[in-house]
Amino acid sequence: MANKVELDSGLFKAAVWSGIALIVAMVIAQGLLMHFIPPPSPALSAEELAQRFIDRRDEIRLGCLIQCIFWSFWATWGIAITVFIRKMERSYPILTYSSIALVGGGYVFFILIPMTWAVIAFRPETLDPSIIQIMNDWVWFDFLFTWPPFALWMVVIGLAIIKDHNVPTLYPRWVAYLNFWCAILIFPAGLIAFFHTGLFAYNGVGAFWIPFAIFFGWMIVMSVTTFQTINRQKEKLTAETVLATA
Amino acid sequence: MIALLRTPATAVWMVLIVATAATWTLGTSHGFGNHTLASAVILLIAFIKVRLVGLYFMELRDAPALLRGLFEAYCAIACTVVIGVFLLA
């Protein structure tokens, strides 16, 4: 009897759905609850910023608890794609291992965001406002300035798809080009170090909104195409099993 | 190698060089007090050059109607919007 290749599509799809859950939770917890979408302006005075943490102390603590949970799903979501990268590569899986490394680093950056805010909101009334300011700045830099490993992962995904040896390819080739494009498009997030106001400040259209929209839009497109890939692979394996046992 | 250059793209290239020279002359002339008209013409020439690069260098001339249509639409819209905003802003 031939070796049966099994694909637990239920588990696989749950991993992809965890990424969708991550986005929904972020909108609710970071946006609606904590009022941190968009970011507070870097031009705010330390006192004004500190007041925000004091006023929304409870919402921030709760939102951060929620976010620490949901950012963890970056790992499961990213690894679902990584499994397919493994299938696109042949025996020396350089892209797969790069993918694992980049995904694994990713959730650390994400989870430090709510952790830091929770620390600030722990006893904000006792803190010197300039300490709150630098910790809040740190969080936004952690969110945006750390764009390179994510862009690099997009490039890794794109490369894997371009070099996919499967016929037909696991992902349609246009997804590779979308990844290359998104990798370039999130780079303006790196300009936040240079501006306190305007387009490229960390609350600006160029450095926040565009990379933010591109990144989470990309996650949605990757989720949809990964669902489709799971379905195709499942069908293919089912057909092969039928043939083998016929 | 000369045979390889015997293609419309090379003729287009010479047009692009000439157009660049024309743009340079228009852009660096100090004659007219009001430079608005010259600038609008410069922008128009720029998008004509863009269209030529797309059709002849990127070979969109022989592309399926949808793709070529998208590119032509881009050229038309971008040109209009850019010149429009320049004149109105």
Place this chain on the structure above:
Amino acid sequence: MNAVSITTESQPPVTVTKKIPGEAGVWIFILGDMTVFTVFFVVYLVERGKNRQVFELSQQTLDKHFGAVNTVFLLISSLLVVLAVRAMRITARHVAQRAIVGAFLCGIAFVVVKVFEYHERIAAHETPSTNGFYLLYFVLTGLHLFHLVIGLAVLIILRSMAGRPALSTNQWAFFEGAACFWHMVDLLWLVLFPLIFLVR
């Protein structure tokens, strides 16, 4: 693919097939990138509209000659890339490789001029934080330069691909797509240079 057949009395039919240069996916990238840049062009003009004087005065500090020379470098490099693709199609691999190297050198020349240009600005204390004009000047030309550097890396890949005995369908798609990406870098500068340096 649509095929149109033209037949004359004594000749066999001549088919004109329409072909996507590269592959469909690459055009998402190229048209998308062109759209993003166009948005930036509009942003530049809107900001200029709000600060006419600042923009006019600052623009005059730029050396137009650098921009013009760079335009010529990119136009030459694009012609060389066209040559390379045509050479690959008749398997004149050495011609293709030399053309690609030529295009690469033109790209390097562009970078050198650009570095010199930026250096002049910074030495004169004109930086992205100085005013709105310099901010957009550095961001727009910087973003373009970023694309050009990526293009240089892609040209290196193309040169090695040109050394192969034969290209698969997918490799051909990538080769042509990459050539189109280089033309896009040229195309964007054809608008950027007059927009930032000459339009007033």
